[in-house]
Amino acid sequence: MVATVAACQIGVQLVVKVITYGTFDLFHEGHRRLLERAKALGDYLIVGVTTENYDDSRGKLNVAQSLMERIRNVVDSGLADEVIIEEYEGQKVQDIQKHSVDIFAIGSDWLGKFDYLGDYCKVVYLERTKGVSSTQLRNESAGVLRVGVAGAGRIASRFVAEARFVSGVSVEAVYSRSYDKAKDFAARLELEWANETYEDLLKHVDAVYIATPHATHYDFARRAIEAGVHVLCEKPMTLTSAETAELFERAQAAGVVLLEAVKTAFSPGFQRMVAVARSGSIGRVRSVDATFTKLVTAGRELTGADGGSISELATYPLLAVVKLLGTNYTELRTVSLRPEGSETEVFSRIDLVFPHAVASARTGLGVKAEGELVVAGTRGYIYVPAPWWLTEYFEARFEDSRQNKKYYYKFDGDGLRYELAEFAWMIRARTTESFKLRAAESIAMADMIEKARASATIIR
Numbered sequence: 001m002v003a004t005v006a007a008c009q010i011g012v013q014l015v016v017k018v019i020t021y022g023t024f025d026l027f028h029e030g031h032r033r034l035l036e037r038a039k040a041l042g043d044y045l046i047v048g049v050t051t052e053n054y055d056d057s058r059g060k061l062n063v064a065q066s067l068m069e070r071i072r073n074v075v076d077s078g079l080a081d082e083v084i085i086e087e088y089e090g091q092k093v094q095d096i097q098k099h100s101v102d103i104f105a106i107g108s109d110w111l112g113k114f115d116y117l118g119d120y121c122k123v124v125y126l127e128r129t130k131g132v133s134s135t136q137l138r139n140e141s142a143g144v145l146r147v148g149v150a151g152a153g154r155i156a157s158r159f160v161a162e163a164r165f166v167s168g169v170s171v172e173a174v175y176s177r178s179y180d181k182a183k184d185f186a187a188r189l190e191l192e193w194a195n196e197t198y199e200d201l202l203k204h205v206d207a208v209y210i211a212t213p214h215a216t217h218y219d220f221a222r223r224a225i226e227a228g229v230h231v232l233c234e235k236p237m238t239l240t241s242a243e244t245a246e247l248f249e250r251a252q253a254a255g256v257v258l259l260e261a262v263k264t265a266f267s268p269g270f271q272r273m274v275a276v277a278r279s280g281s282i283g284r285v286r287s288v289d290a291t292f293t294k295l296v297t298a299g300r301e302l303t304g305a306d307g308g309s310i311s312e313l314a315t316y317p318l319l320a321v322v323k324l325l326g327t328n329y330t331e332l333r334t335v336s337l338r339p340e341g342s343e344t345e346v347f348s349r350i351d352l353v354f355p356h357a358v359a360s361a362r363t364g365l366g367v368k369a370e371g372e373l374v375v376a377g378t379r380g381y382i383y384v385p386a387p388w389w390l391t392e393y394f395e396a397r398f399e400d401s402r403q404n405k406k407y408y409y410k411f412d413g414d415g416l417r418y419e420l421a422e423f424a425w426m427i428r429a430r431t432t433e434s435f436k437l438r439a440a441e442s443i444a445m446a447d448m449i450e451k452a453r454a455s456a457t458i459i460r
């Protein structure tokens with residue numbers, strides 16, 4: 001049913017109310033023309049401006065201006081009679097009813113997408129202005145960040161695919177120990193270059209994503225930093241705290257960004273879970289239990305000096321531990337299962353003691369368990385079901401279950417887009433530290449991994 005335009009009454013005058021929405025980042029001519037034409041459809045124009053959180057949750061990453069700046073853009077245009085904030089999916093239906101809106105107007109890039117609002121008001125798609133967009137302006141002002149990939153394995157392929165969702169970033173080159181593999185990777189993923197040497201790759205790019213075997217991360221990262229190239233390094237960055245700390249010192253001195261690619265740290269749901277846990281709503285956090293297991297029967301994870309469930313997987317549970325309890329642990333005890341004939345441990349439990357709390361991180365390559373996270377506090381607890389590291393949902397639970405609260409978030413794709421968006425933002429903002437994952441936290445995780453591997457009690 002398409003509602004007819006029903007003018008509503010404000011005071012004594014009949015006015016036609018129009019509503020439109022957008023991010024309005026780096027306000028441009030396309031925005032101005034859209035607002036002008038939307039306004040011309042009626043007498044009173046309401047403009048909804050999206051929050052950062054909503055943009056994050058709908059996968060629109062790398063918006064350059066803050067919500068306040070974007071609201072100011074709209075106000076300064078002089079075209080809006082009222083500005084509202086768009087915070088969540090489905091809000092449009094409510095806004096239209098609440099404000100007695102007659103016409104919903106939006107650019108033609110959304111053609112058909114908002115037909116469902118026709119049940120509530122008239123829907124008008126206005127032709128989009130050609131040749132201008134916020135995305136384009138962001139790219140022009142900051143320049144496109146040229147990224148190279150070191151390593152041509154599975155995670156590297158996923159990274160290239162995910163990078164397409166982050167504006168202002170272009171993955172252009174790949175280096176692999178095997179040149180043939182690099183050429184094949186570049187052809188398959190339509191990259192401009194396959195480089196025969198790592199030095200060559202570094203000459204072509206502003207930043208590098210390191211997705212090579214763990215033991216080689218340090219060397220690749222150091223060489224990139226020396227070349228003045230920003231580094232996004234797969235986890236674990238290195239297997240010792242000394243090497244990780246040294247890389248951060250070098251990056252700081254060279255003025256380049258170094259970030260450990262722990263996707264969970266940058267995802268909206270996980271960040272909110274940490275914020276809720278640390279806000280005091282479950283009281284003081286006294287215990288963190290996190291499990292990550294993945295059944296693997298063959299491959300690099302199970303062989304060689306840097307294999308095993310700790311080096312492969314412990315970063316995830318230890319991330320939860322450091323984000324929730326900090327980095328100042330006082331004791332660490334590990335028990336690892338290494339069956340007869342196995343080169344590496346396939347299941348481990350790392351127990352940590354903090355001044356007023358305890359934590360347990362369990363990892364498994366040869367044992368399967370429920371991959372959940374429980375954060376216990378003095379007033380209640382947070383439960384994040386498996387796979388907690390792709391945090392889409394969590395619950396705060398209390399003795400009185402009527403107080404329980406459920407939280408839902410979106411986790412888009414593989415999640416690699418979140419870490420890349422943060423990395424790109426840091427480079428643009430010229431900041432070498434992200435509060436989402438601080439250097440000290442990466443160093444502490446490396447320290448825990450190093451100690452756990454070195455001091456584990458082995459059972460068979």
Ligand code: CTP
Pocket residue numbers: 021022023024025030031034105106107108109110127128129130131132133134135136
């Ligand atoms: N718009 C338009 N013409 C343009 C760009 C945007 O008419 N050249 C319209 C959109 O269709 C939408 C409104 O302006 O109705 C707000 O769009 P927004 O997403 O904020 O702007 P974009 O420039 O499209 O942003 P981005 O590149 O980040 O997607």
